[in-house]
Amino acid sequence: MSMIGRHLLGINGLTREQVEYLLTTAEQFVEVSTRNVKKVPTLRGKTVINLFLEASTRTRSSFEIAGKRMSADVVNVSGSSSSTTKGETLIDTALTLESMDPDVVVIRHASSGAAHLIAKHLTRASVINAGDGLHEHPSQALLDALTMRQAFGTIEGLTVTIVGDVLRSRVARSNIHLLRLFGCSVRVVAPPTLAKKAEFEALGCQVFYHMPEALEGADVVMSLRMKHEYLKDLFVPNLDEYSRKYIVSEPMLARYAPNCKVLAPGPIIRGTEITSEVADGPRSLISRQVTNGVAVRMALLYVLGARRSDAARERDEEIEPLGLEAEASS
Amino acid sequence: MSSEPQRLLIQGGRVLDPASGLDGAFDILVEGQRIAAVDKPGQFTGVGDVQVLSAKGLLVTPGLVDIHVHLREPGQEWKETVLTGSRAAVAGGFTTVCCMPNTKPVNDAASVTEFILEQAERANLCRVHPIGAITLGLKGESLAPYLELAEAGCVAFSDDGRPVTNSAIMRKALEYNFLTGAVLTVHEEDLQLSEGFSMNESARSVKLGLKGMPDAAENVMIARDIELARLTGGRVHFCHVSTARGVTLIRRAKEDGIPVTAEVLPHNFTLDDSAVEGFDTQAKMSMPLRSPEDVAAMAKALQEGVIDCIASDHAPHEADSKNVEFDKASFGILGLQTTLPLTLAKVRSGEFTLMRAIEALTVAPAKCLNLSAGTLAKGALADITFIDLERSITLEPKHIRSKSKNTPFYGWELQGLAAKTMVGGRLVFDSEEAGE
Numbered sequence: 001m002s003m004i005g006r007h008l009l010g011i012n013g014l015t016r017e018q019v020e021y022l023l024t025t026a027e028q029f030v031e032v033s034t035r036n037v038k039k040v041p042t043l044r045g046k047t048v049i050n051l052f053l054e055a056s057t058r059t060r061s062s063f064e065i066a067g068k069r070m071s072a073d074v075v076n077v078s079g080s081s082s083s084t085t086k087g088e089t090l091i092d093t094a095l096t097l098e099s100m101d102p103d104v105v106v107i108r109h110a111s112s113g114a115a116h117l118i119a120k121h122l123t124r125a126s127v128i129n130a131g132d133g134l135h136e137h138p139s140q141a142l143l144d145a146l147t148m149r150q151a152f153g154t155i156e157g158l159t160v161t162i163v164g165d166v167l168r169s170r171v172a173r174s175n176i177h178l179l180r181l182f183g184c185s186v187r188v189v190a191p192p193t194l195a196k197k198a199e200f201e202a203l204g205c206q207v208f209y210h211m212p213e214a215l216e217g218a219d220v221v222m223s224l225r226m227k228h229e230y231l232k233d234l235f236v237p238n239l240d241e242y243s244r245k246y247i248v249s250e251p252m253l254a255r256y257a258p259n260c261k262v263l264a265p266g267p268i269i270r271g272t273e274i275t276s277e278v279a280d281g282p283r284s285l286i287s288r289q290v291t292n293g294v295a296v297r298m299a300l301l302y303v304l305g306a307r308r309s310d311a312a313r314e315r316d317e318e319i320e321p322l323g324l325e326a327e328a329s330s
Numbered sequence: 331m332s333s334e335p336q337r338l339l340i341q342g343g344r345v346l347d348p349a350s351g352l353d354g355a356f357d358i359l360v361e362g363q364r365i366a367a368v369d370k371p372g373q374f375t376g377v378g379d380v381q382v383l384s385a386k387g388l389l390v391t392p393g394l395v396d397i398h399v400h401l402r403e404p405g406q407e408w409k410e411t412v413l414t415g416s417r418a419a420v421a422g423g424f425t426t427v428c429c430m431p432n433t434k435p436v437n438d439a440a441s442v443t444e445f446i447l448e449q450a451e452r453a454n455l456c457r458v459h460p461i462g463a464i465t466l467g468l469k470g471e472s473l474a475p476y477l478e479l480a481e482a483g484c485v486a487f488s489d490d491g492r493p494v495t496n497s498a499i500m501r502k503a504l505e506y507n508f509l510t511g512a513v514l515t516v517h518e519e520d521l522q523l524s525e526g527f528s529m530n531e532s533a534r535s536v537k538l539g540l541k542g543m544p545d546a547a548e549n550v551m552i553a554r555d556i557e558l559a560r561l562t563g564g565r566v567h568f569c570h571v572s573t574a575r576g577v578t579l580i581r582r583a584k585e586d587g588i589p590v591t592a593e594v595l596p597h598n599f600t601l602d603d604s605a606v607e608g609f610d611t612q613a614k615m616s617m618p619l620r621s622p623e624d625v626a627a628m629a630k631a632l633q634e635g636v637i638d639c640i641a642s643d644h645a646p647h648e649a650d651s652k653n654v655e656f657d658k659a660s661f662g663i664l665g666l667q668t669t670l671p672l673t674l675a676k677v678r679s680g681e682f683t684l685m686r687a688i689e690a691l692t693v694a695p696a697k698c699l700n701l702s703a704g705t706l707a708k709g710a711l712a713d714i715t716f717i718d719l720e721r722s723i724t725l726e727p728k729h730i731r732s733k734s735k736n737t738p739f740y741g742w743e744l745q746g747l748a749a750k751t752m753v754g755g756r757l758v759f760d761s762e763e764a765g766e
Binding site: 012089090091109111112113114116117132133134135136167170173196198199200202203 | 532533535536537538539540608609650653654655656657658
């Protein structure tokens with residue numbers, strides 16, 4: 001069994017040591033993507049299913065590229081093509097896929113707890129939660145942490161301000177859990193309809209309604225997208241009023257957090273949540289996050305996917321070493 | 331056929347009858363379907379030919395009354411039927427149950443009421459009293475035919491599962507029911523505040539990323555209906571109260587002399603919303619499991635009588651409707667076989683007195699809906715529950731008599747169970763015969 005157990009369902013429940021192990025493993029995979037031939041044979045013969053039952057571009061392609069760079073066979077199953085739209089239950093979909101003996105099932109789903117549900121029912125495959133409802137998005141928090149670690153040398157003790165729709169953000173939740181493990185001071189700032197005071201304080205955050213006090217001395221500012229697909233989902237009068245007060249802009253950062261770096265899980269909405277000056281400027285680590293995302297997901301697939309199957313264990317087959325040497329054929 | 335009524339002497343038990351305040355060693359003489367007399371042991375020596383039923387070591391109480399169950403028939407017979415629900419009822423010590431109208435079709439016409447009563451007669455186990463709809467089709471738009479329904483056998487009216495959102499409709503329903511004398515039993519939920527909820531709104535719901543129902547969603551509707559009860563003088567019974575603030579509102583209303591009553595469900599004085607951790611869909615119900623403070627307030631309010639009675643909200647659901655994503659899972663759990671032991675657990679912990687606990691399961695719920703049940707008085711129907719306070723089981727699916735098996739209490743040590751259940755002088759459940 002791997003260092004983190006069979007599944008990765010969330011950051012909540014992991015120890016600091018487990019997170020550090022994952023980050024250190026990911027660090028070793030960063031270099032692979034810089035090679036001319038971006039492929040290692042580590043997961044050759046392993047099968048990864050990306051079960052994405054909610055729309056996703058960046059996370060799905062990141063997991064797909066990660067799997068392929070590890071030489072795993074990667075199959076994508078998306079919402080529109082899956083049987084769930086025909087009325088099949090999630091458990092049946094998962095069991096059907098498991099019968100094809102994948103080593104890892106990566107799941108993205110609109111319901112909180114969906115990854116837990118299939119993990120409860122799958123008997124062999126490992127489950128990676130690639131985002132469940134408003135609950136958790138652990139690989140995003142890990143890639144954010146890796147990005148911060150690279151920028152600051154350590155995550156320990158950083159002051160991180162999360163701006164925007166924290167109430168409906170699984171990214172915020174996973175980040176809060178992770179950063180609290182490292183003794184970070186985590187601030188959330190948003191209109192009071194979203195930055196629920198008692199609830200976020202219970203998660204170990206400081207809650208702010210105004211940008212200046214929330215930004216004061218922050219090392220990292222994380223900008224979240226405002227959800228506004230439906231009118232009733234709008235927790236503010238309109239987005240213009242929201243951005244006047246909460247947009248992450250260079251003058252604001254220069255004044256209150258002059259040394260901060262900026263992260264955003266994306267998609268970023270320029271001019272509403274973040275100005276182009278910040279998104280494209282020297283503080284921005286946004287494209288670094290995306291690059292690190294592949295390395296983090298390679299690490300997760302390695303840690304969970306390289307487990308020996310029961311049959312292999314009986315035959316005492318070795319787990320592949322990290323396998324960072326390039327493909328022989330290259 | 332003998333014209334002489336059958337005579338039965340219940341001997342050797344501890345009789346507890348909250349309706350009369352009786353508690354001690356008494357014997358009960360049953361003639362036919364009714365209680366002929368209750369007296370000190372030995373007083374019935376000269377009564378001639380009687381069959382003797384030993385209640386040695388057992389607590390003898392009025393038959394338990396549950397004014398809030400879902401029997402799912404007609405329309406959802408795969409979840410439960412009147413027969414299987416009646417089996418669960420008598421195994422849980424209940425001799426009277428009142429079933430909610432959210433059947434398919436809705437119980438908003440005499441034909442549906444009559445069908446349920448016919449099924450109950452066929453089952454021939456416990457007494458089943460249908461509750462009719464407040465509004466046609468439970469749609470909240472127009473009044474159901476209360477006189478027709480009452481004549482067919484409905485004992486109260488409810489849109490349970492949904493609130494009556496239109497205050498003017500609720501007002502008219504209260505006023506019109508002066509004709510029937512029936513109580514309106516109401517599910518209090520502001521549907522906008524609760525939209526999309528699958529658990530209590532709390533720090534935990536935010537952590538789990540599940541939409542929560544704030545306690546205010548329940549409280550604002552309780553407050554509204556207190557005002558409508560005051561305005562009209564109509565009788566309102568609050569179903570499944572789950573919040574401390576709701577208790578405060580009801581306490582104040584009663585002090586003001588407003589005609590309201592209230593029930594609490596065992597899970598709302600037993601479990602808090604931490605049971606949802608791990609996304610266990612057996613912990614999903616409406617009203618949701620609330621905060622530890624709410625749970626403590628419910629127990630206190632029941633003991634004090636601010637909450638009048640205990641009901642189960644027995645809500646059978648097939649496994650398939652629970653084996654899905656948390657936000658898609660059905661609301662509700664079984665209750666008929668767990669209500670008595672969960673209540674008695676609170677007696678052992680000192681939160682309820684035994685007298686109050688049994689009152690809240692017998693005469694108190696009967697009074698809430700004006701039913702003539704829940705007493706061992708001379709002349710009353712011989713509906714009697716024999717409770718073994720010592721016996722316990724570790725709950726497993728095999729113990730469940732319902733067609734559905736949805737409960738969060740598997741693996742719990744449940745102590746204090748019905749040993750025998752008697753309806754109208756006839757034993758309808760005997761745990762020894764049941765091999766338990």
